[in-house]
Amino acid sequence: MWAFIHKLGSPKWFYGISAKLQPWFWAAAVLLLVTGSLWGLAFAPADYQQGNSFRIIYVHVPAAFLAQSIFISMAVSGLVFMVWKIKVADMAAAVMAPLGAAMTFVALFSGAVWGVPTWGTWWMWDARLTSMLILLFLYLGVIALRGAFTSRDSASRAASVLAMVGVINIPIIKYSVDWWYTLHQPASFTLTSRPTMPTEMWLPLVIMVLGFYSFFIALTLMRTRSEILRRESSKRWVQDLVNGRVVNAQAEETR
């Protein structure tokens, strides 16, 4: 177990294994997203209440799921980094934050756009949208804090602490915002929660959610590899790996 964790922690090993895993996740992401999009946009039946504007659910809900999951995985990576000093975990956390912020933005934007045909307004202080907005601020805080430090190690540890503090607070914020919303406006009509959803409606949603998750994993693997190159660019193994071809090519040219 420990040996495995430390092996996972070695950037070199991670660089190799992620190269093998990455194509599978990209393929799954493309396949699932294309299937889900076609199904959701063209084949799923229109909602009896909201008509075709209901199709926004297929981007809104997966983005919202991912936004929350990315924050949690960022905090878990931060914990792993703080406890076991595994640098790869911090590199992953560093590349997750912008994607999480982007997903939160997508969820907010699609929610706002969805609000126009549903509520007749671009913005409503709906519980779900409000907690998404707060989540966006939490993401921006983590990103800003990481950028504010000049020393990379301090930046990593500070961002890890903040991500962990944030992840403890997210459920508290979520429940208090829900409570606040029901107090001020008896929940008449929320965007996504509905009593019954026929199979042909939720199945594409499941596919889209899985597609978004595959996309997240694939992109995180890819960008973590870049982050490894950036931070370890002076290491011998990186230079050997990258320059293997260059050195050979030069040798051939001179021959």
Next chain:
Amino acid sequence: MQETGLQETGLHSSSDSSLNGSDSVMDAPSVPLLEHQGGLMIAVKATLVRDLTLLLRRRGEVLNPLVFFALVITLFPIAISPDPELLATIAPGLLWVAALLAALLSLDSLFRSDYDDGSLEQLLLAPQPLAALSVAKVAVHWLLTGLPLALMAPLLGIMLALPAGSYAVLALSLALGTASLSLIGAIGAALTVGLARGGVLLSLLVLPLYIPVLIFGAGAVQAAILGDGVSAHLAILGALLAASLMLAPWAIAASLRISING
């Protein structure tokens, strides 16, 4: 080691010798033999006394948040309307938001002077757990910021035509809530103390985390106005305080270590 550090900083910042009385208090903890039995309590007490003394010598820093609080509350009737009925409906929220911002304003200096003069490093080197010592520092911050804000709020409530019967709840909810705010805010203050321009970043980090306290604090006052029971709100505020009292000290200690060593 730590005791000398405390004494030195105490002496450095004492410009007037009229406060000689505090020196005897500062001497009290420098009994190294007692460290094994009661070291923690002695250190916590020493930190409390030291921070209180230092802050009381810089009265402007204690008064500024209160003046800010009053000023912000003055701005709203000017910007919105002097109509008492309108003001009364928004008063709970205004008072809470203004108090929250005033508490936030004072956070930046929580560890700043200790960081600049090096006594924060002494605190880190102390054999006592840093979490306990930072709780002492936060307690002083609350005592000189949160509590005065809570006591002052009813006065500003009169100016905003806050309906009768909610004044006690306002003060109580603010007293409970600002304690949580100080604890949560101290995490942000500890994270940004090493940064040259940490002030704006601090508010960006801390404000989203303040939202639950704000919801239940302002909710308590609103419930009091409507005549609903406020015990549930106050109980949740208390629960938030208990949770932050349990978790925040560790985060503050970890953040201080990062700021000092980085």
Next chain:
Amino acid sequence: MAFASFSEFLAMGGHAPYVWSAWGVTALLLIATVWHARVEQRQLLNGIKRRARRANSLRGNAQ
């Protein structure tokens, strides 16, 4: 198929601006992140290669 024709599909039953803008922004963002990640990776690899080539040529000149 929930739509009778392609133009009906595009019209989305009168909700076209909402559905297509939400989907469009999402698609754009996903594509942009992938594009950014690719550019980033290529730049990093090129940077390392360039530095190695320079080090190589310096070594060559010295000999």
